Amino acid sequence: MERLKTFLRHPTGMIGLVILMAVVVLAVLAPTLFPDDPWEMVAAPFQPPASEGLPLGSDMLGRSVAAGIAYGARVSLTIGVASTLAALCIGVTIGAIAGYFGGKVDDLMMRITELFQTIPGFVLAILLVATIGPTLTNVIISIGAVSWPPLARLTRAEFMRLRGREFVQAAVCQGQAPMVVALRHILPNAISPIIVTGSLTIATAILIESALSFMGLGDPNLMSWGLMIGASRTVIRQAWWMSMFPGIAIVLTVLAINLVGEGLNDTLNPRISRKARKA
Amino acid sequence: MRALALSITGSRGVAIAIAIAQWLVRFVAVVLVIATFNFVLVHAAPGDPAQVMAGQSGSADEQMLAQLRAEYGLDKPYPVQLAIYLKRIVTLDLGYSYRQQRSVLSLIAERLPATLLLTCSAFLLSLVAGVSLGTLAGVRAGKWSDTALTIISLFLYAMPVFWLGLMLVLLFSVKLDWLPAFGYVSIGVPMTPFERVVDIAAHMVLPVVSLGSVLMAIYARLMRSAIIDVAHQDFIKTARAKGLKRGQIIFRHMLRNAVLPVVTVAGMQAGTLVGGSVVIETVFAWPGLGRLTFDSVLQRDYPLMLGIFLVMSVIVIVLNFLTDTIYRIVDPRVSLRAAS
Numbered sequence: 001m002e003r004l005k006t007f008l009r010h011p012t013g014m015i016g017l018v019i020l021m022a023v024v025v026l027a028v029l030a031p032t033l034f035p036d037d038p039w040e041m042v043a044a045p046f047q048p049p050a051s052e053g054l055p056l057g058s059d060m061l062g063r064s065v066a067a068g069i070a071y072g073a074r075v076s077l078t079i080g081v082a083s084t085l086a087a088l089c090i091g092v093t094i095g096a097i098a099g100y101f102g103g104k105v106d107d108l109m110m111r112i113t114e115l116f117q118t119i120p121g122f123v124l125a126i127l128l129v130a131t132i133g134p135t136l137t138n139v140i141i142s143i144g145a146v147s148w149p150p151l152a153r154l155t156r157a158e159f160m161r162l163r164g165r166e167f168v169q170a171a172v173c174q175g176q177a178p179m180v181v182a183l184r185h186i187l188p189n190a191i192s193p194i195i196v197t198g199s200l201t202i203a204t205a206i207l208i209e210s211a212l213s214f215m216g217l218g219d220p221n222l223m224s225w226g227l228m229i230g231a232s233r234t235v236i237r238q239a240w241w242m243s244m245f246p247g248i249a250i251v252l253t254v255l256a257i258n259l260v261g262e263g264l265n266d267t268l269n270p271r272i273s274r275k276a277r278k279a
Numbered sequence: 280m281r282a283l284a285l286s287i288t289g290s291r292g293v294a295i296a297i298a299i300a301q302w303l304v305r306f307v308a309v310v311l312v313i314a315t316f317n318f319v320l321v322h323a324a325p326g327d328p329a330q331v332m333a334g335q336s337g338s339a340d341e342q343m344l345a346q347l348r349a350e351y352g353l354d355k356p357y358p359v360q361l362a363i364y365l366k367r368i369v370t371l372d373l374g375y376s377y378r379q380q381r382s383v384l385s386l387i388a389e390r391l392p393a394t395l396l397l398t399c400s401a402f403l404l405s406l407v408a409g410v411s412l413g414t415l416a417g418v419r420a421g422k423w424s425d426t427a428l429t430i431i432s433l434f435l436y437a438m439p440v441f442w443l444g445l446m447l448v449l450l451f452s453v454k455l456d457w458l459p460a461f462g463y464v465s466i467g468v469p470m471t472p473f474e475r476v477v478d479i480a481a482h483m484v485l486p487v488v489s490l491g492s493v494l495m496a497i498y499a500r501l502m503r504s505a506i507i508d509v510a511h512q513d514f515i516k517t518a519r520a521k522g523l524k525r526g527q528i529i530f531r532h533m534l535r536n537a538v539l540p541v542v543t544v545a546g547m548q549a550g551t552l553v554g555g556s557v558v559i560e561t562v563f564a565w566p567g568l569g570r571l572t573f574d575s576v577l578q579r580d581y582p583l584m585l586g587i588f589l590v591m592s593v594i595v596i597v598l599n600f601l602t603d604t605i606y607r608i609v610d611p612r613v614s615l616r617a618a619s
Contacts, residue, residue, distance in 0.1 A: 117547065118309055118599065120591050122554030123572065127588055130576050131324045203437070210439045211558050215573060226439070233445055233562065237453050244449070247442035254437035 006267045013263015019256035023249075027073035034067035038223040042067075049241050057241045059232055065242060069249050072225040075218075076253060079140055080206040084198055086144025087205070091151025092194065096182050098152070099159025110156070113149045121146035125208060129217045136219045139212060143205050154197050158190035192268035199261040203254045210250050225250050298607070302600050306593075313592050314368040317585040318361050324581065328353055331581050333377050343377075373589070374582035376575075383586035387568065391590070393463060394567030398556050400487045402598070405494035406545055410538055412495070413502020417537070418529060420507055428503070432496035441558040444489035448562070451485060458484050461564040486563040490555050494548055498541050505537035538609055546602030549595045 007013055026033075036042055041062040042053075049057040049065075056065040098109035128142035162168055163186070171181045212218055213226030225246040232242030324331045329347045348354060352363045367374070373383040416425040435443075452460035459465070459482050470478060509515060510533060518528045560569030568587055575583040 115309060115312055118550065118592065118595055119313065120550040120553040120595055122551075123557060123588055123591050126557070126572065126576060127320060127584060130579065130584065131320050133325075207439055211441060214439070214441050214558060215561065215576065217576065229439075229442055229445065236445060236449060240449055240453075243442070243445050247439065247446065250439050250442065251434065251437050255433060258433070258437060 003267050007263055010263040010266055012259045013266070016256040016259025016261075016263060019252055020260055023073050023253050023256065024077065026070050027077055030067075030070035030074060034064065034070055036064070036067065038063060038067040038071040046235075046239055048239075049245075056245045057239070059228070059242045060235055060239070065228070065245055068223050068228050069225065069246055071223040072228065072246060072249065073253070075136075075222045075224040076206050076209060076250070079136070079143065079209045080202040080257075082140045083143035083147060083205045083209070084201045086140060087147035087151055087201055088194070088198055090144065091148035092155045092187075094148070095152040095155025095157075096159055096187070099156040100163060100178060100182055100186070102160070102163075106156070109152070113152045116146070117149045119146075122208060122211060125212060126215065126217060129212060134217050134219055136222060139209065139217075139219060143208050143212075146208070147201055147205055151194065151197055151201065154193055155190065158193060159186055162186045162189055196261055196265045196268060199257060199264055203257040203261070206250065206254055206257070295607075298603070302596075302603070306596050309592060309596055310368070310589070311365065313589050314365055315361065317589065318364045320585065321581060322357075332374065368589070373586035376580055376583045378575075378578050378580040379583070383582050386571065386583060387586055387590050390566060390568045390571050393565060394556055394560070394569060395594075397483070397486055397490065397560070397565060397567055398552055398594070398598075400483060401491035401494070401556075402545075402549075402552055404487055405491035405498060406541070408491070409495040409498025410502050410534075410541060413499040413541070414506055414529065414534060414537070416499065416503040417506025417510070418533075420503070425503070428499060432499050435492050435496035436500075438493065439558075440489055440493055440555045441562050443492060444485065444559055444562040447485050447489055458482075460485070463566050486559050486565055489562075490552070490559045493555070494545075494552060497548065498545065501541050501544055502537060505540050506533055509533050509537045535609060539606065542602055542606045542609060546599045546606075549598035549602070552598070553591050553595055 042064050043051070043058045043062050045058060045060050045062040047054050047058040047062075049055065051057060054064055054066065056069065059065055059068070094109050094113065098106040098113075125142045125146045128145060129139055132138045132142070159182070168181060168185050171185045176184075209218070209224070210226035210229075213224045214230040216227075216230060218224050218227050228246040229243045232239065236243055321328050321331050327344075328351070329344045332347055332351070333343060352360050355363075371384060373387070375381075376383050376386060379386060412428055416428040419425050448460045451458045463482055464475065464479050465482075468478075515528060515532055518532050523531075556567065557569035557572050559565065560567045561573045564570065568591065571583070572587050574580075575587065
């Protein structure tokens with residue numbers, strides 16, 4: 001409760017939260033606001049913004065750009081959250097094992113993590129999607145597979161920090177299984193930095209998704225912001241609105257998530273934020 | 280005195296040799312792991328591996344497939360196949376692109392210079408601009424110019440690179456007609472060598488700026504907080520007490536110490552840079568590896584895709600090594616450590 005109050009007083013965090021809520025509402029209400037299928041031709045092609053019934057104009061196939069953005073919000077948010085969950089599963093598991101056991105296990109886990117940090121993640125995501133096929137699930141898996149290393153490093157650091165604490169030692173001495181110690185005693189105490197980094201991972205995941213669908217590697221059955229920009233980039237000279245508005249949607253969403261993440265950071269890790277304020 | 284100097288260069292030489300050896304080991308390890316990974320991908324792709332390598336062209340004739348199977352030993356057990364594959368990679372044989380009817384290595388070699396030009400320019404631009412702007416913001420913390428920079432970098436940080444590129448095209452090519460929007464050099468125009476260089480430079484501005492901006496934003500924010508941190512440390516107070524001028528304190532004392540975390544992160548962001556070049560080259564029709572990636576993905580040209588992935592990973596390792604070297608040169612503590 002106290003933390004919630006602190007967050008509500010965090011100015012930029014609140015701006016982010018308001019924008020983010022607007023995007024979520026748009027995504028939820030998309031079928032109500034735009035009852036027509038976003039793929040359906042609703043007007044003449046190349047209608048500029050503020051035309052009859054088309055607040056943001058129509059694209060080269062006469063589809064409503066505004067409807068595309070509303071339905072695209074669903075895809076972006078779903079993929080952002082789902083691939084972050086996937087990245088959390090991989091990253092937290094690897095980081096927890098490395099930090100809990102230390103020694104050779106830690107060495108091995110960190111080598112793997114470093115390797116994944118060396119590989120150009122976006123290129124790997126392209127390869128994965130191209131190989132296993134561009135469906136919603138596969139895109140989520142691919143983005144998750146390239147987004148976990150920072151989460152693993154963070155979890156490892158937290159586990160190493162908490163591993164030597166008395167309450168953890170006590171649990172180990174009681175003979176509790178490593179799994180139980182890790183999940184019931186260490187993880188709950190390490191959760192707040194993981195939440196903060198996880199929230200920032202959602203933003204990165206949305207950016208990767210938009211780049212993938214821009215390249216034509218998104219799920220072809222789902223309307224998405226990157227797809228809209230990629231499809232209309234060749235007509236940018238005649239029709240700026242088709243690529244500009246979906247991009248603004250991406251920027252606002254990612255910006256909002258980053259602001260909320262920073263707000264969460266200042267609220268959940270007050271020790272660090274106080275130091276920052278002093279500086 | 281001379282003996283001391285010798286011992287310094289000696290220990291420094293050893294340190295550099297060890298660093299290079301460590302880097303080489305990492306380099307070989309990464310190449311082998313990625314090659315293995317590529318091998319797994321070919322087998323994970325739907326369809327017969329020989330067909331996958333042939334580019335899944337439905338009309339792939341039986342004779343060609345049989346030849347491929349023999350070449351890659353596809354009828355042998357997996358470990359043998361992997362060994363054959365790794366051996367080919369080590370001898371720089373990246374396979375043959377049946378779609379383009381050329382060897383993958385020659386296709387990549389042809390596109391590599393354009394990509395290196397683009398990524399290295401963007402890397403330098405982002406570092407120089409990020410460090411300068413971050414320093415400026417750091418020494419003016421709290422003033423309006425600092426706030427403006429913070430807001431701009433927040434927005435840049437949230438921007439997809441390809442969209443930033445398109446918007447720059449819209450402004451500077453379509454509306455203002457200042458800069459060319461596509462390609463590497465004007466085609467069909469007779470030019471002297473000097474005019475050609477100017478022409479390429481004009482074509483480079485938009486792709487380099489769009490690719491470098493996001494990283495610039497990251498470095499500027501880091502640099503800003505590093506400068507603020509350093510400004511409160513004792514050696515700066517000493518420098519001030521000595522009566523050094525503000526400019527001297529900033530350039531000789533603050534900058535050198537504050538830039539270290541930026542260099543570390545710059546090395547970690549090398550992958551982002553190379554990944555960003557793929558979309559930027561697609562936007563600007565830049566004839567580099569990124570554009571080649573796009574084409575190979577569209578055509579599902581596996582040998583080419585995998586070859587590019589390997590080469591791009593190598594570029595990232597080399598960039599990592601370069602930033603490591605910069606770190607060693609800049610770090611004011613390294614020479615001290617070597618002397619003691």
